[in-house]
Amino acid sequence: MNSQFKEFKEASQGPQQLAFMAEVLYAPEIAPTEMLSRIQEQATLLNEVVVYPLGLVSLPETIHFVNDDLNLSKDFQPKDRFAQAFLSVETRKGDAIQVNLQADLAGENVQQMTVYESQNPSNAPQIIELIARYPLDSQASTLAVLGDLPYSSNPLDANALKGEALALKGLVSAQLEFENPPLALQVVSQDDFSAKAVDLNQSLSQLTGILRARLDVEGKSVYLDFQSTVDYADLKKELVNVFAAVGVKKEALTFVDPRIRLAGIFDASTNELAGTAQQLQALFQSRGIAVEIYQLVAVKADQFVDPKTGNEYAIEGGFFQALAKPGHPSKDEVSLGIQFLGKRGQALNIQAIEGEAGSPVNPREQSIPFKVN
Secondary structure (H helix, E strand, O other): OEEEEEEEEOHHHOOOEEEEEEEOOOOOOOOHHHHHHHHHHHOOOOOOOOOOOEEEEEOOOOEEEEEOOOOEEEEEOOOOOEEEEEOOOOOOOOOOOEEEEEEEEEOOEEEEEEEEEEEOHHHOOEEEEEEEEEEOOEEEEEEEEEEEEEOOOOOOOHHHHHHHHHOOOOEEEEEEEEEOOOOEEEEEEOOOOHHHHHHHHHHHHOOOOEEEEEEEOOOOEEEEEEOOOOOHHHHHHHHHHHHHHOOOOHHHEEEEOOEEEEEEEEEEOOOOOHHHHHHHHHHHHHOOOEEEEEEEEEEEOOEEEOOOOOOEEEOHHHEEEEEEOOOOOOOOEEEEEEEEEEEOOEEEEEEEEEOHHHOOOOHHHOOOOOOOO
16 A cells, blocks of 8 residues: 655644545456455544545547647647546546546646546436336335415414324324424415506515515516515414505415325234324314325336336335325236436436326425434
8 A cells, every 4th residue: 555644734824734635456356346345444633535436447539638728729649649637536447437637737638537426327216207116015014294375473282183083993103293384475466566566665665574586577476485474364464454555455366385294104903004093184184284194005126227228227125115195905007107327237316106096206305304224
């Protein structure tokens, strides 16, 4: 191993710091990521340890060098079509990577050239979506609840609602969370207020608790960011008065409220959950909360196929978890909307959800609230 210390920061600029650099040879069967982990575990005196594997990259026939400071440029034809490069730890042989080159030129000769990887499209995960039908392998005794409700200054008590849910027959445990949205209100007007836009903007900026007001005159809309300390019901009353002052009546206004997202996991004593799901849905609806209720299921599959490219992506363990409507018979076949990250032939971060009447839901519009083992 060749190593050296190099001064990293002058004493006049603060505490002196040293950079430690080492060239390490290791067995080819060890992956660079594993080597990085070993170094980080053992080099306890070093901070911010970074590993750059060295590899040979093929160069183009002509390299265009630019010096912006001197406003110079030069085309160079390398005699050796291969150069040693600093790579990222996940780069593999055969990857088509993008590199940056820095060189010291003397006439037609390269005195020194440094090549380092700037981007590796082969290693970048791709979001892939598909719709496919699968038989259910097993159904867990777990319900997932996803929903939302209009924002209010007097939010519902999650613990109280969870207690009411646990009073339902068959439920044994629960997790329930409300996720507050960005506090942004949209006010849509049927009437044109462009002639009074300046007056309207000034009046809105003077309202207590308004952080920012944006007017879309063509869309007849106003977007307001407000503080959580504001009484939301009172704010909307004040907005009615502000619009009335510029000639827009209350009847012409529509308020698009921020939405609070709800996510819950409910464990039951049985996996036959159709009736329990109906009771749970009725409870949330009685509180003004629109919800979708799913049952956690397992699906056997070895791989996904990208419908656009035909590329195959292996599924770890030969199965994945999904959310299906409660009440399916054993081994029933369901249609799932599936989204995953495809990376080097592997399917990662799989989300799969069944929609109403077998019509798949786009997983980007829903999210599994908790990871269930």
